[in-house]
Amino acid sequence: MPKPLKIAVDVRDLRLAKTGTRTYLEELYIEFKKLETDGLRFCFLDTSIPVYTGSNKLLKLTEHARYQLWKQIVLPLKAFFKGCDVIFCTDNFVPLVHLGYKTIPVFHDAFFFETPQNYGRLWLWLYKKTAIPAAKRSPFVVTPSAWAKKQINHYTGIGNEKLVVIPEGPKTLADNLNAEDANQLLNSFSLNPQSYLLHVGSMFKRKNIPALIKAFAEIKASGYPGLKLVLAGPTPSTQTDTDYQQIINSIADAKLQQDVIITGYLSNTQLGLLYKNALVYVFPSVNEGFGIPVLEAFSYGLPVLVANNTCLPEVGGNAVLSFDPFDTDDMSTKIKLVLDDKQLRDDLSSKGIERLKLFSWHNTALQLIEVFKKAV
Template structure:
């Protein structure tokens, strides 16, 4: 009888990852565990050492060393003793050495090359000296969109035939729909159902939130005084990554202190409630590798407006209304157009439901397993 295909999944990143990268690994692990295990065996490999997540510079450097020790020594040995055929890592870094297994990393985007100013020098050095050489030795590299694939190929010269596009799915927030007391959350933030525009995501610079705030101020002046803007998401700890100061300045400049709601980090239950009661979802980011909130908004029957760049048109298709994220008037006009047309909102919701059928973590998991099979 043939030995089942044995996959070592590196889950150490669940201890430190946030936002989209954490969602990716969590959802894939769920999908892998639900698959038929007769011909494939998954080992979920983790470190036993504590992980430092604070801001002390020396301790952060030590943590970088521990991370590479895990990737280049401990993980390979664990995979070897588990007789793994493939080692799968969703956080860019895979083992450089191959102890009888193939490796498959996930490169979510090309941010390291496109915006190096947002990363520490040590992290950039490790990425270029460790992640890229190890990826070039991998059997295949998973990317989430055609756009991400093009950018990764452009900056790394990794052959296109090694870069495999596998779309993602929406975060599993559906289980919270049974909650029948969303009014408590809405009351806490002084918002009403269908009386606010929503944006979900950490306040990274690339999210372009100050532009959204300025456009929202124009919307208020155009006759939509009752609307509020809800910005749901944590503040990145690194000063070189966050736009939080500019966001506060934009709120103050436009006198929107009582009209823009900053929720900070929220658990999935609260996020689901915000999605369920939002009037519109607006995604003005100037750079994304995939954009999971687009699918989350589709899943909650919200009209979605997105920037007309990077991967967002690829993910949203004909279900989204696009705008130039560098033009505040264009963002304002797009929002105003959807707000004034109830039939357009219904049509966007309908198309969003159709578009959503293309994406699921079950499909993602099945396609990635096919990549594993090709790798061995």
């Protein structure tokens, strides 16, 4: 019987990732387990040492050291002793050393190069000294969109022949609360079904949420008395990349404290319920590597509006209405166009459901397996 192909999957990131990178790893973990056969085995490798996620500077430095120890020594040894053929890491960093295996990293975007001011100097240094050289030693580097591939090639010099575009899928959400609990959740935010615009995501600067609030203020000034804006998602843990205070100030300046709802962290069930009852989804980000919430909104049949830049038109295709994220007049005009035209909302909804058929984590996993096979 031939030896099975053994893939080591680094799952340590599940201990600290909170946004799209966590979704990526969680969903692939589920799909990889389903796809195991006698000829294909996955080894999910994790650390036994607790991961520090606090703000103490000394402990954060210690965590940086632990992270590199994991990536460059512990993970390689674990994969070697388990006889793995490939190490797959979804968080940019793969081992520099190769002990009889190949490495495949995922580069989700080029944010480290595009907005270096949003990252610590040590982290940037480690990225350039370990992640980039290790990626160049890898047979392939996975990236989620043609836009991300273009940017990564531009900033890192990694060849286009090595960069493999594999799209992502929507996060698996549950909206199976009973009617009483669902009403209780909506009531807790003073919301009615089909009466709010929705944005989902952490409050990073690139999300451009203050501009969305300004556009919403313009919409409210022209009518729509019952309309609200829901900003669903946690605040960033880093002080360098958060727009939280500016968001609070923008809400106060526009006197929209009763009409803009900041939910904070939500469970998957709660988030699913907010998608299910929203009227329109708006994504004004000025930089994305993929944009998973676009697919999540499609899965709930929401009409979707996105910024006309980076990967968002690529992901949304003809199923979205786009606007200039740097022009709040254009943003508010496009949102009102959708609010005022039920036929347009229905058309966008139908197109979104159809476009979603092109994306799934099952397909992502299958395409990754083909890359693993080519690598060895």
